[in-house]
Ligand SMILES: N=C(N)NCCCC(=O)O
């Protein structure tokens with residue numbers, strides 16, 4: 643909550659044109675303007691962990707730009723997320739693009755500081771490498787967390803070129819480090835070619851359940867969300883969303899696109915179906931604006947972050963009245 647006790651919301655777009663001024667997420671105040679936040683939106687401009695197209699370092703600011711059109715009331719969750727809790731834009735973490743180990747440490751330390759203030763994090767990537775230090779930090783606070791991972795890819799591979807910290811390996815590292823609650827791990831939206839069948843066997847051994855993008859299509863968003871909610875229960879939950887979980891038609895601006903993905907409608911509906919979960923922090927990663935067109939990808943990512951923020955704000959407001 644802000645210092646005054648009443649959340650400060652976004653700039654009023656009926657008085658100040660929404661395209662005016664520097665972009666913050668959803669035109670919200672900066673964190674330094676409100677002092678403290680219940681939900682801090684944080685950019686992590688890092689893409690030195692990619693295996694194919696680079697460019698996700700520009701994702702956070704592209705999402706901020708595309709979020710100018712978000713409005714303060716979310717009818718799909720019947721909530722005004724920025725009135726229920728103080729949401730503020732904390733700017734970017736300044737990470738070293740030339741030293742991955744150092745970047746991972748910097749992200750973890752910055753997340754520790756922010757979580758230490760009592761804020762939940764809504765992180766805008768960056769490539770998927772950044773999920774590991776964020777999970778480390780969240781687990782220091784909450785213990786091993788349930789993980790819902792939306793992605794075309796498993797991201798539980800071992801190494802690339804001998805490197806342990808890459809965008810294809812964060813969740814194997816997280817399992818190895820014991821920072822995930824292995825009774826509640828799910829990938830959603832996976833598809834596409836793998837290196838071998840062993841990839842799936844390894845992944846299953848780590849404890850992951852899989853809802854493929856074809857499963858979402860066949861079962862529908864509501865049923866998928868119900869099943870995920872049951873599996874998660876009231877465990878502290880981290881949601882990591884690689885925007886390439888969406889079909890390239892819905893998210894062309896990303897580094898490792900795979901055909902046959904979810905629609906943005908399916909993703910948003912599944913998220914809405916997860917309202918009520920104990921969402922402690924979340925990320926949206928892998929938006930690479932150089933391959934985008936007409937902000938298709940960054941608009942989808944901004945709405946994704948909006949739904950996640952709404953879940954967190956509702957939870958914070960509910961906890962306050964209990
Ligand atoms: N996390 C993302 N987006 N992609 C991982 C792809 C790893 C590979 O090149 O096999």
Ligand SMILES: [Zn+2]
Pocket residue numbers: 793794795884886887898928
């Ligand atoms: Zn991916």
Ligand SMILES: [Zn+2]
Pocket residue numbers: 770793795797809884928
């Ligand atoms: Zn990924």
